[in-house]
Amino acid sequence: MQVAFVSFETAHHRDTETNQRFQTILELFAERGHDVHCYCADFWAGEETTVERDGITYHAVSSGLEARSSFLLRLPFLLATASPDVIHANARPPEQVPAARLGAALARAPLVAEWYGDGGVDDTRWTRLATGRPDRIVAPSELVGTWVRERGADGDIVETVPNPIDCDRIRDVEPGEDVDVIYARRLDEGANLESLLLALAELRDRDWSATVVGDGPERDRYEQLARDLRIEDRVTFAGSLPLEERIAAYRGAHVFAQTAAHCVFPTEMLWALAAGCVGIVEYHANASAHELVEGWDRGFRTTSEDDLAEAILAAGDLEHREYDDRFDDYDRSSVADRYLDVYRTVQKEQGLL
Incomplete structure (x- = not known):
């Protein structure tokens, strides 16, 4: 054609x-x-x-x-x-x-x-x-x-x-280190990472680790917020990573959290879900990420930091996966x-x- x-x-x-x-x-x-x-x-x-x-x-x-x-x-x-x-x-x-x-x-x-x-x-x-x-x-x-x-x-x-996404590429990458929660996006004014950090701070008496993938103009502010919340020793800011390293990180992680206030399509979240992550989405009127988890038993929709914290706890009861064929259609x-x-x-x- x-x-x-x-x-x-x-x-x-x-x-x-x-x-x-x-x-x-x-x-x-x-x-x-x-x-x-x-x-x-x-x-x-x-x-x-x-x-x-x-x-x-x-x-x-x-x-x-x-x-x-x-x-x-x-x-x-x-x-x-x-x-x-x-x-x-x-x-x-x-x-x-x-x-x-x-x-x-x-x-x-x-x-x-x-x-x-x-x-x-x-x-x-x-x-x-x-x-x-x-x-x-x-x-x-x-x-x-x-x-x-x-x-x-x-x-x-x-x-x-x-x-x-490239499903064969996901399967070919070795899983990275185990981490409980991962977030990935450019750290700009629309990232809304503070929602996740505040939710994690509510769980500071629990045993968890988190990784933030991405860089941008708001990174310093978010790192300072993690220090202010006294969770900086459990949140790793990994910076920008090439796709192969991001896939490895997703295959090792248990939960992918999407809290961005604006997103026409959550491509990074899709890579992560196909790599086996449980999906947690904070709903926003100008973001479409919730569409990926609607009607899915490994997906959670939240509307507040309290909901987000509860969803992270609930996700811990689900099995860890390194690939999910539900997303082969993507x-x-x-x-x-x-x-x-x-x-x-x-x-x-x-x-x-």
């Missing part, structure tokens, strides 16, 4: 959650041998209009990120010339979705829009225009799907497809299949299959 991906800005320009999600989709299809093209602003040196990297052909629609207007004007005609089977557009910025819609009409191809929602879904004219143009909208969670519907999208065209191959199902469905609806 030939798929034309549209993303003015890519992960090669800027490393953001939205760009990484979109890059992952390109890689999933390239790995499977599909004909993958990405129409973007150029990010490479030299005057070539196309470059190929890891099975993905990148097309320079504009010269750099300063030429957004040029990108939007040229995009429809480049898509029409390419005649792809499906066009898949990043919805950030939303202006590129109507431009991709015109290209899809010229190419007689269905349009899928990817709405990751990192940073929210702004209520602007361009957003409302973008939500009404695709044949399907894909979101990483029900939370983001709700945001998109609130901006005018038809609920019947919104599909939820999660971020993928493997890269399964997520790629879900995208293929979306593509084939919109092709059938337009009489193209």
Whole structure:
């Protein structure tokens, strides 16, 4: 299948959650041998209009990120010339979705829009225009799907497809040291690590150990809070770790605690749950982590530090695992299949299959 991906800005320009999600989709299809093209602003040196990297052909629609207007004007005609089977557009910025819609009409191809929602879904004219143009909208969670519907999208065209993980990779990593509770996230203003530290402080008369994985501008403040709560000798701040070391840590840990106040999809938590951790989620209106543990006997939803402390105690009665096949459906191959199902469905609806 030939798929034309549209993303003015890519992960090669800027490393953001939205760009990484979109890059992952390109890689999933390239790995499977599909004909993958990405129409973007150029990010490479030299005057070539196309470059190929890891099975993905990148097309320079504009010269750099300063030429957004040029990108939007040229995009429809480049898509029409390419005649792809499906066009898949990043919805950030939303202006590129109507431009991709015109290209899809010229190419007689269905349009899928990817709405990751990192940073929210702004209520602007361009957003409302973008939500009404695709044949399907894909979101990483029900939370983001709700945001998109609130901006005018038809609920019947919104599909939820999660971020993928590599289950074979988890099984291949040796478990790390035993730890009772682990937390992993960038330590910024949205981390809300204080909820977990306060809950652990309520259990200071119990025997437990905790590890915090991640770095960021709030790390010093959180380390000081651990000292103020007199639990610093039982909480290890491990800093940023590569994926292999994080997986090892998750396979050795018993509980993964997710307390972030904003999260469109809890990818680190998913790695940890598949690696056998019990999941404890503090519910927040702008976070989707609770969706992973709903209806699961190894998952807990909490709303306060007291609830969180009680859940940590209750989790101690559950068996320790180093892998959980309940999450096999989140493997890269399964997520790629879900995208293929979306593509084939919109092709059938337009009489193209």
